[in-house]
Amino acid sequence: MKRFIGFIEKEFYHILRDRRSLFILFGMPIVQVLLFGFAITNEINNVDIAILDHSKDATTKVIIDKIAASEYFSIKQFIDYEAAIEPAFKKGQIKAVLNFEKDFSNKLISEKKATIQILTDATDPNTANTISNYMASILQNYQEELNKGIALSYQIVPKTRLAYNPELKSVFMFVPGVMTVILMLVSAMMTSISITREKELGTMEILLVSPLKPLQVIIGKVVPYILLAVINAIIIILLSIFVFRMPVQGSLFLLGAESLLFIINALSLGILISTISASQQTAMMASLMGLMLPVILLSGFIFPISSMPIPLQIISNIIPAKWFIIILKGIMLKGVGLAYIWKETLVLLGMTLLFIGISTKKYKIRLE
Template sequence: MKRFIGFIKKEFYHIFRDKRSLFILFGMPIAQIMLFGFAITNEINNVDIAILNNSKDATTEEIINKLNSSSYFSIKEFIQNENEIEAIFKKGHVKAVLNFEADFSKKLSTKNNANVQIITDATDPNTANTISNYVSAILQNYTQTINKNVTITYQIIPKTRMVYNQELKSVFMFVPGVMTIILMLVSAMMTSISITREKELGTMEILLVSPLKPFQVIVGKVVPYIFLSIVNAIIIIILSIFVFNMPVQGSLFLLGIESILFIITSLSLGILISTVSVTQQTAMMISLMGLMLPVILLSGFIFPITSMPLPLQIISNIIPAKWFIIIVKGIMLKGVGFTFIWKETLILVGMTLFFIVLSTKKYKIRLE
């Protein structure tokens, strides 16, 4: 046992002497969480728009002022005719044009309706759709204001209440996903590189003929990265809470246990990658290309899984990150307990055991 503990200490010393490994372990997670949290967002702020006001009456001016006073839009330019719309879009100066029809106020008072055409630059479909929804919401709010003293015989008034994310902050969606990506990539990549480095340098055989058993060598290699990944998880959670005001409605203890389970799952996957890799470069490529794209595309981090074709929905079930994201969102945003996430937890446990068993068999074949 003393030899095993000494081997683990040696691995810690080796990691701390390697400045590049320390940068990857602690620098990359902090940089990624900050970039995703601040730079990537579904929200819009101060989007430049143009106005084509064919009416130029008090009502249209009031609506324009209402749009301009919001934090969502900034009126970049007033154009004079429809021929200028295409030109202004091609310049890339604005993301939307609002076209008020002629006699807007008169039609609103006599016919009880008037038209506003919302023309958006759909080269970015998500942004275009968001702009359209925001403008429609402002126009609807204005309509309700001017009709507050008008009684309509029959009316259906939808009242929307957003639960778990009332302000629709996109950071609440990105933080669990980024946490998953970081723990998956760092854990799997660093473990696979650590073991393949020994193979590449020819020192793995020396370790395996030492008094330590092969299983102890592998575990000794993995234990430091479990500890360091736990530190990463703590840093990410602290940044999420104190920098991005991410709520943790559920148990921090349960979140920690589930994070450790996912870390072990990722590390066991890294061991499996190391069994099929001879060089560090191969292990790095498999870790980055084989894990990053599936984690981002098929885990539900950015794109809803239910919107994907059925074959991709089926394939997503073998992505560990999918189940961990469900767990993290459930604990942090919904405040659920273990009774609501036991199935996802059981799936991660099963994947971990599968990776470990498969890796052990691979190592036996390789070490004969």
Template sequence: MKRFIGFIKKEFYHIFRDKRSLFILFGMPIVQVMLFGFAITNEINNVDIAILDHSKDANTKQIIDKISASKYFSIKDFLDNERDIETAFKKGEIKAVLNFEKDFSKKLMTENQATVQILTDATDPNTANTISNYTSSILSSYQELLNKDISIPYQIGVQTRMFYNPELKSVFMFVPGVMTIILMLVSAMMTSISITREKELGTMEILLVSPLKPFQVIVGKVVPYILLSVINAIVIILLSIFVFSMPVEGNLFLLGAETILFIMNALSLGILISTVSASQQTAMMVSLMGLMLPVILLSGFIFPISSMPFPLQVISNIIPARWFIIILKGIMLKGVGLVYLWKETLILVGMTLFFIALSVKKYKIRLE
């Protein structure tokens, strides 16, 4: 037992001496969380737009003032005619144009209807759709203000309530996904590199013929990364709570237990990668390219799985990150317990045991 503890201490010393490993372990997670939290968002703020006002009357001025006063839009330019619209879009300085028809107020008073055309730059469809929705919301708000003293015999009121994320903050979607990506990549990559380093240098066989049993050597390699990955998870959760105001509605103990389970899953996958990799470079490439794209594209982190083609939906079932993201959102946002998450938990347990069993089998073949 003393030899085993000493071996684990040696691994810790080795990690802390390797500046590259330290940066990957602690620097990359913090940078990724901050980037995703601040830079990558579905929300819009201070989007530059242009106004083409054919009417220039009191109502259009009130609408323009209302739009200008919102935090979502910044009026970049006032156009003179419709020929300037395409030119403005081609310059790339604006994302939308509001085109008020001629005699706007007059038609509003006499015909009870006037038109505002919303033109958006749809080279980015998501942003264009968001701009259109935000603008329509502001116009609807102005319309309600005009009609506040008018009684309508029949009307249908629509009340919308957003559960778990009432302010529609995109960071609530990104934090669970980023946490999953970081834990998967860091845990799998560092474990695969650690073991392939020994194999590349020819010292793995020496370790396995030492007084330590082969299983103890492998576990000793993995244990430091379990502890360091847990620290990473704690740092990510603290950043999400105190920097991005991410709620944790559920049980913290359950969140910690599920996180450790996923870390063990990622580490077992890293060990499996090390069995098929002859060098550190190969292990890193397999870890990065073989895990990053599937985790990002097929886990439901960014793109809804239900919107994918059926074959990809089937493939997504073998991506551990898919199930962990469901668990994280369930605990952090919905506040649910194991009663609702038992299926996802059992799937992760099964995957972990499968990766470990396959890894042990591969190691026996390679090192006997």
């Protein structure tokens, strides 16, 4: 045990003395969260939209006026028939089309329910998503106004198409994504680099020719990064709460436990990468291409999985980050407990055990 502690102590020296990496390690989550929070803002302003009003009655007029009056949208054109929607989009002048069904007012009164279709331009999914959210909230407001003091409430049903992650009603959706990316980066990339560095230096030879067990070497390399990753996760959550006022709905304990599970998952991937790469450079490329890109592209962080082609949707299942993002969103934004995310947790746990199994099997007690 003393050997092991001595090993971990050495790892901390490495980490603490490499000021530049340390700066990146802790600067990055802060910068990323702030970047996503402020710069890549989900606020919209005076977005050009078109209206296709099949009813042209009093209610639709009120709604249209309300939308036009909002600072978020400006009505660019009125369309008369469905077939004209696509050309309007293609011209690229409008970002969304609001499609009122026939007999809107009558339906609302007789059936207590009427439908509006919100079509958004999916080429910019973030904006598209925000647009439909904003639009929906304007309609929601109107509906509440309408229903004041009425026992049997009217319902305006917005049907969004090409909208993304419809369950999300907040602009905080980037937090789980950023957290996943950072944890993946710190855990997988940093460990794989630090292990391969020993190979490059030749110190791995000495460690192998010592009574330290290979497993001890690996765990010793990994422990400090677990700690770093946990600190990073805490920084991200604190930033989200205090800078962006994001309410964390669910249990913090569950959040911590799930994060730890994901961190261990990523670490075992890092070890796996280090067993197949001989140099720090290869390890870095492998982590970036093999882990970071899928995490960013296929996990649902930036591009919603539901709008991907089927083959990509299937592939996304083998990406641990996808499951972690679902878990995070569930806990942070919806406040659900383990009862709702046990499936995802189980998948993540299974993957973790698998990776640990492969990497301990692949880790060599000799060179070659």
